[in-house]
Amino acid sequence: MKSYKLVVTGAGHVGSYVLANAVRMGMFCEIAVIDTLPGRAHGEALDQLQATGLPSLSAVNVHAGTPDDYRDADIVICSAGPSVIPDPHDPSAEPDRTLLTEANSTVIRQVMGDIAAQTHDAVVILITNPLDTVVYIAENEFGYPAGRVLGTGTMLDSARLRQIVAGWCQVGPSSVQGYMMGEHGHSAFPVLSRLSVAGVRWPELPRYYPSCHALDPEQVRRQVVKSAYDVFNAKGWTNAGVAESAVLLARSVLLDERVVFPVCSTLRGEYGHDGDVALSMPSLIGRGGVEARLPVALDEWENEHLEQTIAAIQATMADAHTGR
Numbered sequence: 377m378k379s380y381k382l383v384v385t386g387a388g389h390v391g392s393y394v395l396a397n398a399v400r401m402g403m404f405c406e407i408a409v410i411d412t413l414p415g416r417a418h419g420e421a422l423d424q425l426q427a428t429g430l431p432s433l434s435a436v437n438v439h440a441g442t443p444d445d446y447r448d449a450d451i452v453i454c455s456a457g458p459s460v461i462p463d464p465h466d467p468s469a470e471p472d473r474t475l476l477t478e479a480n481s482t483v484i485r486q487v488m489g490d491i492a493a494q495t496h497d498a499v500v501i502l503i504t505n506p507l508d509t510v511v512y513i514a515e516n517e518f519g520y521p522a523g524r525v526l527g528t529g530t531m532l533d534s535a536r537l538r539q540i541v542a543g544w545c546q547v548g549p550s551s552v553q554g555y556m557m558g559e560h561g562h563s564a565f566p567v568l569s570r571l572s573v574a575g576v577r578w579p580e581l582p583r584y585y586p587s588c589h590a591l592d593p594e595q596v597r598r599q600v601v602k603s604a605y606d607v608f609n610a611k612g613w614t615n616a617g618v619a620e621s622a623v624l625l626a627r628s629v630l631l632d633e634r635v636v637f638p639v640c641s642t643l644r645g646e647y648g649h650d651g652d653v654a655l656s657m658p659s660l661i662g663r664g665g666v667e668a669r670l671p672v673a674l675d676e677w678e679n680e681h682l683e684q685t686i687a688a689i690q691a692t693m694a695d696a697h698t699g700r
């Protein structure tokens with residue numbers, strides 16, 4: 377029977393949560409943890425290893441790793457590199473993730489170089505921001521096979537959207553189908569033309585769910601984008617939603633689930649773009665990573681926002697000296 381190995385690269389607020397969720401998922405027999413901060417990978421790995429002494433967890437060989445661990449990895453989840461930090465003088469500030477472009481384009485080039493030197497088989501799931509530019513660099517600068525590099529992208533933004541709509545309708549979030557597209561950042565937009573609550577489309581929601589008032593798309597968009605900063609400004613970082621997204625993606629790959637998630641990858645002809653931008657859109661996830669992108673037709677407002685988000689991502693890509 378095949379036993380699966382995960383490498384978690386970057387074991388800060390996000391990576392340590394990924395590690396905890398991955399241990400609890402019970403699908404990996406080995407997890408290697410890599411971090412440049414002395415002691416961090418060892419400490420996080422040892423902490424999780426000790427937790428496996430409890431009967432609720434399966435036995436997992438969790439240990440500090442080196443780049444050699446990429447060689448036989450099935451999955452790599454990377455959250456290496458700094459995050460933006462709250463402004464102590466402005467508790468409602470929304471610092472743009474693109475502030476990280478210079479630092480994290482260097483980090484991803486180093487990490488992806490290490491991965492590509494050891495394997496072209498592992499599916500690499502990226503979290504590091506600015507996510508879309510980081511994915512573009514990793515996918516296009518290292519000769520890695522198509523589909524095997526992806527970013528959690530707007531999976532997290534989409535979870536926030538569904539949770540917010542569920543609150544408006546007073547239903548459980550699993551009754552909401554819908555997603556955000558574009559940049560994992562300020563220019564992400566909701567695809568309301570495709571959103572439904574158990575089949576009831578967006579314009580009809582107030583009729584069936586009186587607590588849900590008609591809102592224009594821009595208000596929805598702003599609320600979802602702001603919701604990230606509600607967490608960020610309160611606790612200093614975000615980690616729960618993105619860690620769950622990454623581990624869910626890992627499971628979908630390992631089980632070849634062929635489920636559709638809004639993840640980030642480089643467009644190859646979709647929406648008239650071929651190899652010049654990476655963004656999140658509905659994508660089929662299976663054993664090969666991103667097995668297909670599904671370019672759903674968008675309405676006029678959504679198409680305008682698609683162009684705006686592409687322009688925003690390409691500006692960041694230019695700052696990172698990548699792209700065409």
Ligand SMILES: NC(=O)c1ccc[n+]([C@@H]2O[C@H](COP(=O)([O-])OP(=O)(O)OC[C@H]3O[C@@H](n4cnc5c(N)ncnc54)[C@H](O)[C@@H]3O)[C@@H](O)[C@H]2O)c1
Nearest residue numbers: 386387388389390411412413456457458459503504505618
């Ligand atoms: N995509 C998303 O939805 C999402 C959500 C939250 C955070 N993030 C991003 O994830 C990243 C990590 O966030 P965090 O809050 O965990 O930050 P953090 O500062 O707590 O942790 C980052 C870790 O990366 C390590 N690191 C730095 N360079 C490294 C390298 N070259 N190799 C290995 N490890 C390295 C650091 O030592 C640190 O432990 C940030 O870029 C953040 O913006 C993305």
